[in-house]
Amino acid sequence: ILNVEQSPQSLHVQEGDSTNFTCSFPSSNFYALHWYRWETAKSPEALFVMTLNGDEKKKGRISATLNTKEGYSYLYIKGSQPEDSATYLCASAAYSGAGSYQLTFGKGTKLSVIP
Amino acid sequence: EPEVTQTPSHQVTQMGQEVILRCVPISNHLYFYWYRQILGQKVEFLVSFYNNEISEKSEIFDDQFSVERPDGSNFTLKIRSTKLEDSAMYFCASSVSRGVGNEQFFGPGTRLTVL
Numbered sequence: 001i002l003n004v005e006q007s008p009q010s011l012h013v014q015e016g017d018s019t020n021f022t023c024s025f026p027s028s029n030f031y032a033l034h035w036y037r038w039e040t041a042k043s044p045e046a047l048f049v050m051t052l053n054g055d056e057k058k059k060g061r062i063s064a065t066l067n068t069k070e071g072y073s074y075l076y077i078k079g080s081q082p083e084d085s086a087t088y089l090c091a092s093a094a095y096s097g098a099g100s101y102q103l104t105f106g107k108g109t110k111l112s113v114i115p
Numbered sequence: 116e117p118e119v120t121q122t123p124s125h126q127v128t129q130m131g132q133e134v135i136l137r138c139v140p141i142s143n144h145l146y147f148y149w150y151r152q153i154l155g156q157k158v159e160f161l162v163s164f165y166n167n168e169i170s171e172k173s174e175i176f177d178d179q180f181s182v183e184r185p186d187g188s189n190f191t192l193k194i195r196s197t198k199l200e201d202s203a204m205y206f207c208a209s210s211v212s213r214g215v216g217n218e219q220f221f222g223p224g225t226r227l228t229v230l
Contacts, residue, residue: 032216043119044206044221051216089158093215102171103215105158
């Protein structure tokens with residue numbers, strides 16, 4: 001079973017501030033890293049799926065980087081807005097050798113953006 | 116925009132009773148998943164399903180659990196004899212393609228409370 005850790009656990013920022021959080025995961029047999037945005041009472045929404053070392057992905061003001069050799073990914077939010085308030089989950093998958101894979105989730109980073 | 120739906124949103128049951136949680140995946144998706152999140156803990160993988168059979172299951176998914184695609188649209192999770200520790204939020208997800216390198220679309224979850 002993988003150990004996926006996220007930090008910080010929670011974060012309060014002022015509207016307009018930029019922020020970032022970390023996801024760390026075991027680098028051995030790495031296969032994929034997912035980021036999800038999860039608003040209260042809604043479905044977790046996929047932000048990025050990343051598989052290659054050095055990958056950088058961007059969606060609007062949100063971007064993510066991936067380092068598979070050292071086992072971490074950063075999620076950045078530029079110019080935070082109140083609607084960015086949510087829990088951000090990362091999930092990692094390692095190749096098990098059996099031809100199928102499981103996502104292992106971190107506990108999430110809860111972001112609150114203060115207007 | 117197509118979405119994964121789940122019913123009911125909240126289910127309360129007595130210990131030892133059977134429950135069936137229902138999901139309608141996105142219509143052109145072929146791979147289906149169940150996850151759960153016990154309050155305050157990480158989201159955990161339970162099972163993946165493709166072509167009317169289980170692709171992979173976690174150690175949580177013991178003989179008390181079963182999944183089924185009874186028709187062309189529904190995907191169900193059955194817990195035969197519920198225990199207190201089965202109380203959790205259960206999420207269904209679906210994807211177009213197999214493997215965790217592909218984006219998974221999540222439903223809003225069913226909160227199961229076992230008394």
